[in-house]
Amino acid sequence: MSQVIDDDPRIIEFDVRTDEMLVNMGPQHPSTHGVLRLVLRTDGEVVSEVEPHIGYLHRCAEKIGENISARQFIPYTDRMDYLAGMNMNLGWSLAVEKLMRLQVTEKARHLRVLIAELGRIASHLVGMGAYGLDLGTFSPFLYAFREREKILNLFEEACGARLTYSYITVGGLTADLPPGWLGRCEAFLNEFEPIIREYHALLTTNAIFVKRTGGIGVLSPEMAINYGCSGPVLRGSGVDQDMRRDGEPIYTAMYDGYAFEVAVMKDGTYPRDRAYPAVPADAVLGDCWHRFFVRMLEVVQSMELIRQAIDRYSACTGSLGEPVKIAEKIPAGDVYLETECPKGQMGFYLIGNGTPKPWRVRARSSSFSNLSVLPELCHGCLIADVPAIVGSLDIVMGEIDR
């Protein structure tokens, strides 16, 4: 401070200066998803730089994978994206099956579609509810968890667990569905369908929500691809890519004969936006609102896929098939497989050497790449927009740190 300012307080009043400041957000901030620490370089309310610090949930999953058999690794995949354990199980199982050149029975295939899509709804519900929390509204969280609870009840009936399932496994599934399960699942879908309108009233068309998310954190398609983003983050930027349609044969064969449209904006409209609210004027393609809306559309898409899967599964007559032995040997060779998990493309890379234990296990996490784009998105935004942007990426730290 110069002598002049110290002497004359009026000058200070007319010239309020802000200094550059480092603000620490996390690692236990309630509105960051899991244990994420952000260091913001701010000037007043404007953020000039964001540096994510990750690794608080690192549990050496890849190293553990080298010391146990391929099937024993299934429970560890549950703990990666713990909000979509079923989809994680599926990704690892398919990668191992690709190496073993194993094909599951038709019945197991349809049951996998059914379970994986239910898992996607459950994950998107958390994504939606937690996004409301990030923006300071508590109610959508309760609404979302009310429905998620019913899905977890269905999962509990099917496999006994509510969070870490290990249900889908190498060679099939650990058990068949209990009697009456399909009826209860259908009842849930019928109950759930009209409720989606409530979510749209609570968030999608809510004026405050649109103001907080529309035009915020705009991610261009080129940048999204360059950063390796995937899933709703990529589709929210208008890139038409979904591994269920564009992935490798072993994965797309699972969805053979299923009718679904990839939730991405084409020619200014979304494929299913006829019955749903129009895109608000404030929203720009690639912003937080679009990433959120793609998830909402995928909930509807998954419901349609589940209905188709129920029909196909009940039409199957054969048996479910047996999973491989716990200590089944896996052949020499290496495979990489990406599946479309709720958060994005989850890739598993696996090297076998003829023993039950893989030589190397690698998990390529979608949230890891989705989060790496955060410093670009937050450049020049307000501090209050940072949680809005982090929430719209819908990350899970368990999957990032592994």
Added chain:
Amino acid sequence: MRGPAFVELLEAAVPGGVVGTNLEAIDPWVEVVPAAVADVCRWLHDSSETGFDSLQCITAVDWFESDPKKAAKAGWDPHLELVYHLWSTRARVSLVLKTKLPRWKDDQPGQPPEVASVAGIWRSADWHEREVYDLSGVRFVGHPDLRRILCPEDWEGFPLRKDYEMPLEYHGIRGR
């Protein structure tokens, strides 16, 4: 795109870069010399015939067997292998690129081997290379900010090396 014709294109673009291929593997791969990684990746990204605009994953594999009996039968010399998984969003095809590095630079244990960074080509490589450096110990030359990413900054050693030993203690916490 896949197959021998593509490998010929790559060989013409970067002479002497390709040292091996396996087109019969479940995931066909191309092996390049470490010195050519940057050139090959630049060509794969920029060339309109290939257009691999996305880098999905970088993996380091430690080929090392501590048991001398097993090592004699292993069929390979100890080395470190980098595996790049590329993806083209336009053509919707993938590509596996491999390169072999020595386990340690100048055979001095503890000194990570070096290879050119591709973070300037694909931004996704930024974090992936940091992770490979952190867990497997490969120094990416030209990386904008090569620090540990998952382990604490003062962690010692590279946990995904096959001969890694957990430290006895870390800041008063028992390791093993």
